[in-house]
Amino acid sequence: MKVLLLNPSIRPEQFGRFASLLEAMPCIGVTYIATFLARDGHQVRVYDDFALRGGETGFFREVERFRPDVIGISVLTPVATYVREMMDHIRHRWPQVRFLLGNIHADLFPEEFLQPGDAVVHEEGEQASVDVLRAWGRGESGVGVAGVTVIEHDDLVRGPHRPLEADLDSFPFPDWGLLPYTRFSLLPLGTIAKPIVAVAASRGCPFKCTYCALENQGKVYRKRSVESVVDEIEFDVTRFGVKQIGFMDPIFPMGRKHAIEFSEAMIRRGLHERVVWLSELRTDVVDREALVWLHRSGARRLVFGIESGVDSLLKTVGKQNSIDRSRQTIEHCRELGITTVGLFMIGMPGETPEQTRATIDYACSLPLDFAKFAITVPFPGSELYTQMVRDGKLSRKDWENYTTFNPDQSQIVIASEVQSPEQLLDSLREATRRFYMRPRVIGRQLFKIRSIDARQMAAGLWSIVPDLRQRGAPSVLQAAK
Secondary structure, eight states: OEEEEEEOOOOGGGGGGGGGGOOOOOOHHHHHHHHHHHHTTOEEEEEEHHHHOOHHHHHHHHHHHHOOSEEEEEOOGGGHHHHHHHHHHHHHHOTTOEEEEESHHHHHOGGGTOOTTOEEEOSSOHHHHHHHHHHHHTTOOOTTOTTEEEEETTEEEEOOOOOOOSOGGGSOOOOGGGTTGGGOOOHHHHOOSSSEEEEOOEESOSOOOTTOOGGGGOSSOEEOOHHHHHHHHHHHHHHHOOOEEEEOSSSSSOSHHHHHHHHHHHHHHTGGGTOEEEEEEOTTSOOHHHHHHHHHHTEEEEEEEEEOSOHHHHHHTTOOOOHHHHHHHHHHHHHHTOEEEEEEEESOTTOOHHHHHHHHHHHHHSOOSEEEEEEOOOOTTSHHHHHHHHTTSOOOOOGGGOOTTOOOTTTOOOOOSSSOHHHHHHHHHHHHHHHHSSHHHHHHIIIIIOOSOHHHHHHHHHHHHHHHHHHTOOOHHHHHO
């Protein structure tokens, strides 16, 4: 079959003046699906709209050129409404096309997308996608395929549960040649060298943070062997000329032993001299010795989900960590020359304005190189979303507004019952202004780290200029003096 896979971009207008900061990240889920389908003999193309920026016009042009039998779409919550509208247009114009939907939102709400002849794959979609296309190739509807929902006699019929793949080493390496990988970035906060591709060294997460929606894609933590991961990195460097790897795991590495084993393998292969890498991890799963090894192996930037500067708030969302441990880990990174990104949440359930200020104060007190502040959103798939719906506190299905970057206080979806959207947005602006408009941070970005180019710096400053004017803050030049 001819299969066209789509990674739909969030519409720029959803981000307001922050749209200029959007960059295409490696979409590893779509790449795995494409690789599996191509290996099964299908003619596969991928349209990554985050990278190509053609919008629906560009995608429809690709449909007209390629004339696929199947269109597969990765559906995250913020693009769900847009995807439904686009599907209706395609059904009208190319009625013979079948749709194959996957990712978190389609998994949770298959009824929003299905019509007879279509299918939704649940949880891990690689082998399920292969199996449903085989069924379609035999002239079957796909009813009974494990991990797949289809419509039969106007009813949604979900096949039996498909066990999660235990042996992740058995998966083929993602074929980035199917995508415009030279356009990928890890956003200004994560990009060090290009080309960049992604690697997944594990799936699932052993921790139970209530705000995280990734649990929907497998609650069981499964880890690939270190040798398999390093084999893939070597393949990416040799085949695609990759200079930076971004690990897409919720946490990598998972602990001190894992960190040392991976680092030793990278050094043994000489890959530490050929590629740098970035990952997201918790501050409480690595110690100083582990960080020393990670730096030796090529880790040049690490992203830490710190979330809050208040220990009691961390506990309320299932984050069993402490602000003291986070400070210690960030200080170790600074000593070792690993640049750091701290992720912080504004407006956790029950969070007071005083606690929000404490988080901002804490973020500014850490020796972080970058910080990303986001309003807490109850994303479908998270325990937080489920609990709020169960308690009657949330019934909205304007999915395009489920985004941490929504600049419209009348539309933003929040988890807080204590603070208003206006208060949270003010705090978000205040956090960004206070963190980045310090002479020490400006000087370090411009003269030492230098991973943000002039265009990115200009875009970032432009996005917060209105907030600086509202607050009567000093100009950038004044702040740098």
